[in-house]
Amino acid sequence: MADDCFGHPRLAAIYDPLDPDRSDLDAYLRIVEEAGARQVLDIGCGTGVFALLLADRGIEVVGIDPAQASVDIARAKPGSERVRWICGDATALPPLQVDLATMTANVAQAIVDPHTWQKTLRGAYHALRPGGYLVFETRDPARRAWEEWSREKSYRVTQIPGVGSVESWVQLIEVSWPLVTFRWTYVFAVDGQVLTSDSTLRFRDREEVETDLVGHGYVVEDVRDAPDRPGKEFVFLARRP
Ligand SMILES: C[S@@+](CC[C@H](N)C(=O)[O-])C[C@H]1O[C@@H](n2cnc3c(N)ncnc32)[C@H](O)[C@@H]1O
Numbered sequence: 001m002a003d004d005c006f007g008h009p010r011l012a013a014i015y016d017p018l019d020p021d022r023s024d025l026d027a028y029l030r031i032v033e034e035a036g037a038r039q040v041l042d043i044g045c046g047t048g049v050f051a052l053l054l055a056d057r058g059i060e061v062v063g064i065d066p067a068q069a070s071v072d073i074a075r076a077k078p079g080s081e082r083v084r085w086i087c088g089d090a091t092a093l094p095p096l097q098v099d100l101a102t103m104t105a106n107v108a109q110a111i112v113d114p115h116t117w118q119k120t121l122r123g124a125y126h127a128l129r130p131g132g133y134l135v136f137e138t139r140d141p142a143r144r145a146w147e148e149w150s151r152e153k154s155y156r157v158t159q160i161p162g163v164g165s166v167e168s169w170v171q172l173i174e175v176s177w178p179l180v181t182f183r184w185t186y187v188f189a190v191d192g193q194v195l196t197s198d199s200t201l202r203f204r205d206r207e208e209v210e211t212d213l214v215g216h217g218y219v220v221e222d223v224r225d226a227p228d229r230p231g232k233e234f235v236f237l238a239r240r241p
Pocket of ligand 1: 047048089110
């Protein structure tokens, strides 16, 4: 079951307007260019922002996400017919031989269940051509990002065309290591509806991720910094030999 912030139609519709600065995707675009990738699989594509950026560059893209409402938003965007959208996770992939697979914006952390995580790494591996890359980020647990997840630090009011004013904030619910649970609250001024969305993320340290990748046959080529969040994230570049 998708978290409501991705799977509830009213919340999926405001995902992009609430987070319009997607400079986090620049680093992924550079990696796609560096690799000369012509076919890309975007796992956890959400509302399709990255998939559509790639399609704009003439790249053939498959976007997959288990949240139907987010995939519906992606499908409704201009140019979306150039992307092959699938509702599901990496266990639901058709046979593919892509040059590169991505999991942008901490999708890896949203995959909490260890079996699903292993199946995702395996599914991505089989979707890559030999020599292809899996590229994804995960927050460095040592930076304790959840300490910033409070109403005081996150409260804002956003004016969204066609929707009106939306108040939103996040609250930390529980740290039960390595899982961190938090709740987003959204208040729609137009009708007073209050929606909440609970999410749990799994924090994995660099060694754990490297071990998992190697266990599935990947070669860890590089672990980079996310340029827009220096020192906070590990960006893994893993190659299928
Ligand atoms: C923070 S959003 C990121 C969406 C998108 N990658 C982006 O850059 O905007 C996390 C996404 O991970 C998806 N997700 C959760 N579990 C997943 C799984 N097992 N496999 C693939 N995606 C998953 C969610 O539905 C959600 O769309």
